[in-house]
Amino acid sequence: MSQKIQPPKGTRDFFPAEMAVQNRIFGAWRKVCTRFGFQEYEGPAFEHLELYTGKSGSEIVGQLYNFQDKGHRDIALRPEMTPTLARMANQLGRNLKKPARWFSLPRLWRYEKQQRGRLREFFQLNMDILGSDNVGADAELLAAACAICQELGLTANDVKARISSRRLISGLLDELGCTDKPSVYLALDRRDKLPREEFVAGVLAAGLDESGLAKLDDLFTATSLEDVDKICHSDESKAAVQELRDLLALVSAHGFGDWCLFDPKVVRGLAYYTGIVYELFDAGRSLRAIAGGGRYDSLLEKLGGEALPAVGFGMGDVVIAELLKDKGILEVAPDGMDYWIVSVDGDDLKVAGLAASLRAKGRTVGFGFGGGKLGKQMQSAAEQHARTVIFSGSDRAPEGSFETKELASGTQSIVALGDL
RNA sequence: GUGGCUGUAGCUCAGUUGGUUAGAGCCCUGGAUUGUGAUUCCAGUUGUCGGGGGUUCAAGUCCCCUCAGCCACCCCA
Numbered sequence A: 001m002s003q004k005i006q007p008p009k010g011t012r013d014f015f016p017a018e019m020a021v022q023n024r025i026f027g028a029w030r031k032v033c034t035r036f037g038f039q040e041y042e043g044p045a046f047e048h049l050e051l052y053t054g055k056s057g058s059e060i061v062g063q064l065y066n067f068q069d070k071g072h073r074d075i076a077l078r079p080e081m082t083p084t085l086a087r088m089a090n091q092l093g094r095n096l097k098k099p100a101r102w103f104s105l106p107r108l109w110r111y112e113k114q115q116r117g118r119l120r121e122f123f124q125l126n127m128d129i130l131g132s133d134n135v136g137a138d139a140e141l142l143a144a145a146c147a148i149c150q151e152l153g154l155t156a157n158d159v160k161a162r163i164s165s166r167r168l169i170s171g172l173l174d175e176l177g178c179t180d181k182p183s184v185y186l187a188l189d190r191r192d193k194l195p196r197e198e199f200v201a202g203v204l205a206a207g208l209d210e211s212g213l214a215k216l217d218d219l220f221t222a223t224s225l226e227d228v229d230k231i232c233h234s235d236e237s238k239a240a241v242q243e244l245r246d247l248l249a250l251v252s253a254h255g256f257g258d259w260c261l262f263d264p265k266v267v268r269g270l271a272y273y274t275g276i277v278y279e280l281f282d283a284g285r286s287l288r289a290i291a292g293g294g295r296y297d298s299l300l301e302k303l304g305g306e307a308l309p310a311v312g313f314g315m316g317d318v319v320i321a322e323l324l325k326d327k328g329i330l331e332v333a334p335d336g337m338d339y340w341i342v343s344v345d346g347d348d349l350k351v352a353g354l355a356a357s358l359r360a361k362g363r364t365v366g367f368g369f370g371g372g373k374l375g376k377q378m379q380s381a382a383e384q385h386a387r388t389v390i391f392s393g394s395d396r397a398p399e400g401s402f403e404t405k406e407l408a409s410g411t412q413s414i415v416a417l418g419d420l
Numbered sequence B: 001g002u003g004g005c006u007g008u009a010g011c012u013c014a015g016u017u018g019g020u021u022a023g024a025g026c027c028c029u030g031g032a033u034u035g036u037g038a039u040u041c042c043a044g045u046u047g048u049c050g051g052g053g054g055u056u057c058a059a060g061u062c063c064c065c066u067c068a069g070c071c072a073c074c075c076c077a
Helices: A016-035 A050-056 A058-063 A082-095 A135-151 A166-175 A181-189 A196-205 A210-221 A225-231 A235-253 A317-326 A348-360 A374-383
Strands: A046-048 A066-068 A074-077 A100-104 A107-109 A121-130 A159-165 A260-262 A276-282 A291-295 A310-316 A339-343 A365-367 A388-392 A401-406 A412-416
Touching: A016 A121, A016 A135, A016 A317, A046 A050, A046 A082, A050 A058, A050 A074, A050 A082, A082 A100, A082 A121, A121 A135, A121 A317, A135 A159, A135 A235, A135 A276, A135 A291, A135 A310, A159 A166, A159 A235, A166 A181, A166 A210, A166 A235, A166 A276, A181 A196, A196 A210, A210 A225, A225 A235, A235 A260, A235 A276, A276 A310, A310 A317, A339 A348, A339 A374, A348 A365, A348 A388
Parallel strands: A159 A260, A339 A365, A339 A388
Antiparallel strands: A046 A074, A066 A074, A100 A121, A107 A121, A121 A310, A159 A276, A276 A291, A291 A310, A388 A401, A401 A412
16 A cells, blocks of 8 residues: 555545546636636746746745756746736737736646645636726626636625725825834734734834824724724725725625625735735635735736736635535536447447447447446446446347437337437 | 644444454445346455554554644745
8 A cells, every 4th residue: 555656745636526526616717707708828837936036035935846957947836827927918018908807727836735725736716807907807806706606606605705905004004104014914914813912013113103003903803994984094095995995886786795895804915915905715714715816016017027907816726625515515416428338239340330320419428348248238337327328239129220228217218310 | 844633445434451363334346137227135355554663472552763644833826
């Protein structure tokens, strides 16, 4: 047993049963993306290491599968799709029709310790809109993320999109005299995990005073935009509040109002978000985030292209599959075939010829090789989930007709070849 | 990368304070059934007890290392 070579840590084998599940998730992703008018793109599975260190710094290398190729180039398996997207968009330059609605279903690799909902190799739907600074683009993506969950059989009772705004927090921090916003974002992102003293110390070190700290706490315990409006006074924050109101109205118009709620605790650790941010969670909050995204208006410029406003989100296949499993809606009925041919007289040529003529008509057809006992052949038909068995070489059917059996009902009949 | 828990047949698991030849169900194979499956009955195969080392007269059981899985931290693009 231990002699057998196991799959590498954090990877999965997809046997037909697992592959059917995977295809169901992929199917929902493609279906909804297409329904929303998005176009699919793909890039290389590996990129120059620089593409990732440029954006995230060299500490990211610890989380990457990277190596030197035979030409001594530093290469990394892609850990995310956005840098590739940015690179491709930059390549098109002014030829990029804006706004571009693009999606991709990349396989990604991250050198991390695996646990529930997090593996070293996984798939992640990426939906992005490039070239629009309109809040309608944010709403469109949020609606799409919810629509995917709906397509997979989930409801507003199962999934909640928690929405906030970097711009809102940024405006308040300016108002409070903050001198180091990135470290406050990090502290806020971990506010409920950090010991209170540590959180307070971090915030005070970033230039806020006691009253500023109290305001931050007020913001984080706010449950409505009305509360927030009373706390924040800067033009930037007021504009951000209005933007959130517009977003929620739009998402309601999209039909997903009850899937969404304002949650000032959503900050997202990532530095590059500039506007609205959101994360989708299972209602019980027992799993990791199902999806997360937001607006990143300065990222493409930072990666060497022209300034281009952008919004996007990512949804991994692992957490959503865990949730579907928990809900008991993960299993998919195996794809059966239309016909299974059972040979009565053992004439393989006859069977192959019959299969060919039915397949030419688009029927799905299977049969056992080399005939064998009828009972065994029938059992194979049942195992393959065939709907109908055709008996080939039966002397009970006239020339040009076949004896058939519906496996579900057990009823047998004589059917002309043209009617199969 | 840090810490905790777990590892027995293809799968799910039992295995007493260390004690002879390690068990059950499912699955699988064959038969009852030489022209009919998913029901039933009968028979049969299943293992370096994750791997390596140690303690002991004796280790699935105790100790150390290692590998793998789960959980929490870190991180979360």
